[in-house]
Amino acid sequence: MKAGAILRPAVILLLLALVLKPEWFVPLFAPLAPEGAPVIYARSSLLSLSLSHLGLVAAATAAATLVSVTLAILVTRDAGAAFRPLSRTITNMGQTFPPVAVLALAVPALGFGAGPTLVALFLYGLLPIFENSITGLSTLPPATMEAARGLGLNRWQRLIQVELPLALPVILTGIRLSFVISLGTATIGSTVAARTLGEVIIAGLLTSNTAYVLQGGLIVGLFAVVVYDALILLEARIARRSGMADPR
Amino acid sequence: MIEIDRITKVYNGVTAVDAVTMTAESGTITVIVGTSGSGKTTLLRMINRLEEPTSGEVRINGESTLATKPHLLRRRIGYAIQGHGLFPHHSVARNIGAVPRLLNWPKEKISARVDELLTLFSMEPDQFRDRFPAELSGGQQQRVGVARALASRPDVLLMDEPFGALDPIIRARAQDDLRRIQRALGSTIVLVTHDMEEAIRLGDMVAVMDGGQLVQHAPPAEIVTKPATGFVADMVGDMERPLRLLSLVPLSEVMEDGDAPGEALPADSSLRDALSACLWTGRTAVPVERDGLPAGRVTLDAIRARAELGA
Ligand SMILES: Nc1ncnc2c1ncn2[C@@H]1O[C@H](COP(=O)(O)OP(=O)(O)O)[C@@H](O)[C@H]1O
Ligand SMILES: [Mg+2]
Numbered sequence: 001m002k003a004g005a006i007l008r009p010a011v012i013l014l015l016l017a018l019v020l021k022p023e024w025f026v027p028l029f030a031p032l033a034p035e036g037a038p039v040i041y042a043r044s045s046l047l048s049l050s051l052s053h054l055g056l057v058a059a060a061t062a063a064a065t066l067v068s069v070t071l072a073i074l075v076t077r078d079a080g081a082a083f084r085p086l087s088r089t090i091t092n093m094g095q096t097f098p099p100v101a102v103l104a105l106a107v108p109a110l111g112f113g114a115g116p117t118l119v120a121l122f123l124y125g126l127l128p129i130f131e132n133s134i135t136g137l138s139t140l141p142p143a144t145m146e147a148a149r150g151l152g153l154n155r156w157q158r159l160i161q162v163e164l165p166l167a168l169p170v171i172l173t174g175i176r177l178s179f180v181i182s183l184g185t186a187t188i189g190s191t192v193a194a195r196t197l198g199e200v201i202i203a204g205l206l207t208s209n210t211a212y213v214l215q216g217g218l219i220v221g222l223f224a225v226v227v228y229d230a231l232i233l234l235e236a237r238i239a240r241r242s243g244m245a246d247p248r
Numbered sequence: 249m250i251e252i253d254r255i256t257k258v259y260n261g262v263t264a265v266d267a268v269t270m271t272a273e274s275g276t277i278t279v280i281v282g283t284s285g286s287g288k289t290t291l292l293r294m295i296n297r298l299e300e301p302t303s304g305e306v307r308i309n310g311e312s313t314l315a316t317k318p319h320l321l322r323r324r325i326g327y328a329i330q331g332h333g334l335f336p337h338h339s340v341a342r343n344i345g346a347v348p349r350l351l352n353w354p355k356e357k358i359s360a361r362v363d364e365l366l367t368l369f370s371m372e373p374d375q376f377r378d379r380f381p382a383e384l385s386g387g388q389q390q391r392v393g394v395a396r397a398l399a400s401r402p403d404v405l406l407m408d409e410p411f412g413a414l415d416p417i418i419r420a421r422a423q424d425d426l427r428r429i430q431r432a433l434g435s436t437i438v439l440v441t442h443d444m445e446e447a448i449r450l451g452d453m454v455a456v457m458d459g460g461q462l463v464q465h466a467p468p469a470e471i472v473t474k475p476a477t478g479f480v481a482d483m484v485g486d487m488e489r490p491l492r493l494l495s496l497v498p499l500s501e502v503m504e505d506g507d508a509p510g511e512a513l514p515a516d517s518s519l520r521d522a523l524s525a526c527l528w529t530g531r532t533a534v535p536v537e538r539d540g541l542p543a544g545r546v547t548l549d550a551i552r553a554r555a556e557l558g559a
Contacts, residue, residue, distance in 0.1 A: 003479050147333030150298055150406075151347050151396070152323035241337065 015222040019046045022215065027213035039211050041200045050219065052195040056114060057182045065175055068126050072133030073159065083135075091130045094123035096217030099185050103155065103192050117189030117196070124185055125178035132174025136167030145159070169239040176231040183224045250295060250404060250436060254391045255304030257290050266291045266460040267304070272453070274309075274403070277437045281447035281483065288440040291457065292406050295438065296325045308404060323350055326405035326435075330412040332393030335380040340366070340392055341377040347400040368429060369532030376401040387418040398433070405430075407439040411446065423450055444483045448472065448492055456480050469496050490555040495520035499536050499546050502554055504555055508533035508545040509526065515543055519554060522546045 022040045033039045074080040075087050099120040106116035148162045187198030197220050204212025249521050250272040259266040265287040272278040280288045297318040306313045313321055334343050344365055345358040349449040363373040369391040381389055411419045430437055430446050443449055447454045448468040456464045464476035472493050475481035497519045512535040526548050533547040
């Protein structure tokens with residue numbers, strides 16, 4: 001807790017500085033740039049790249065959440081139990097199919113830009129959310145579920161008022177994993193002209209400018225750390241509210 | 249009044265409940281008792297249709313339970329279970345108000361009812377209504393579970409081993425509370441337990457289940473004195489039979505005029521209490537009082553005579 005209280009603002013400040021005031025870091029990155037080449041990526045603003053990057057990831061994760069949670073709800077009903085293995089296979093395939101291949105396949109259909117990246121991130125993000133949603137929805141306290149039925153809540157009321165709220169912390173863990181994986185994976189979107197922080201890294205690779213690579217990598221990495229941390233805090237809060245975790 | 253009419257439940261060829269017929273009168277406690285696996289829970293859950301019977305019918309106040317959609321039926325029947333089943337993410341007030349909310353009671357009426365019930369169960373409303381279940385002791389959680397079952401003033405209350413998770417002392421208190429509250433509200437209660445002691449202490453009628461069948465349905469005194477089968481006799485336990493019998497007889501029944509030394513017992517306490525007081529303090533008789541005034545005495549000889557009567 002103590003370490004977090006100091007480290008957390010420090011990391012956030014560093015991230016903000018890297019995005020908003022990259023020129024402050026010239027002395028740091030200069031040794032890594034080739035002779036005479038620019039040290040700081042300036043072809044587009046790092047802020048707008050960051051926002052576009054985060055936007056893509058957020059949109060893909062939101063879509064993956066919607067689909068995974070809906071699917072998990074369906075296959076955890078009595079009537080949907082038969083489809084559980086099939087839906088597992090499908091989401092597993094989404095994860096094992098390399099995102100690069102998805103990009104390559106999606107470009108002819110969707111053209112260059114954000115579209116193929118969204119598809120790749122969406123497919124890649126399904127599995128963790130789906131698996132966690134199933135776990136959350138099928139490990140609810142049996143006495144509570146029995147009471148919910150016995151008191152006269154109908155199916156829909158049980159789902160909305162009891163099952164989803166109680167499964168929420170576990171579902172959120174899946175969303176966090178998915179979001180953070182996508183944050184890194186989104187960088188490859190820049191190979192098909194999606195506006196992401198991958199642009200900085202790729203520009204660095206093409207011009208052998210390690211300063212760019214480091215700059216892009218650092219920003220993506222710090223975003224991942226900050227988001228991960230924020231979602232963990234949120235999960236702990238919700239778990240505590242729902243009385244499912246020991247108060248810390 | 250609950251009429252259970254030749255109700256049967258078969259699971260994959262195994263008969264869990266076998267043509268049970270019995271009636272629970274309004275305003276009484278019927279305790280279903282039996283060993284584990286004898287079909288008690290299944291029988292109870294068929295009353296509010298958490299389990300659909302393979303054959304047979306249940307009528308509540310003359311109306312078949314099949315006439316109402318299951319979840320609507322359940323809102324009219326209180327239900328409390330072992331391990332309380334409280335909603336861990338809802339406050340005590342929200343837990344207790346669950347059924348009134350389903351029935352669309354106005355907010356003020358619900359919160360007034362919540363406070364009334366908390367008070368009834370000796371839990372200070374200001375102190376408890378906003379707590380979460382995890383912030384309560386086991387006994388408090390169980391009381392909130394029962395309060396939740398009573399919230400909408402159902403005339404019928406079903407309870408499945410509601411005190412099973414409590415330690416013996418808290419358990420005895422919870423049983424006394426239930427008895428007191430049931431008398432005050434006039435509810436019809438069907439309670440399941442595997443503990444014959446609890447059945448005899450709580451029941452106006454005791455229904456003994458064995459292998460899915462109802463083997464005896466009688467007042468507690470009759471269960472103790474005239475067990476219908478060897479199984480019932482075993483459940484009562486020969487060793488403690490006289491004591492169990494004594495616990496059913498109030499002092500007023502064998503009280504005689506006269507005086508005795510030492511602390512007095514109230515007239516509605518049982519012969520078992522009197523016996524225990526005699527043995528503990530080395531007296532041969534205890535004074536009895538009614539409403540704080542001396543009413544007579546109960547002697548050890550009278551207690552013994554009464555115990556032998558039942559043997
Ligand atoms: N859902 C079920 N499916 C199959 N068998 C069941 C089910 N519920 C109960 N049983 C069986 O029915 C019998 C009675 O169970 P139950 O009513 O729970 O007994 P009790 O409450 O007296 O311990 C047991 O043999 C149990 O295994
Ligand atoms: Mg049972």
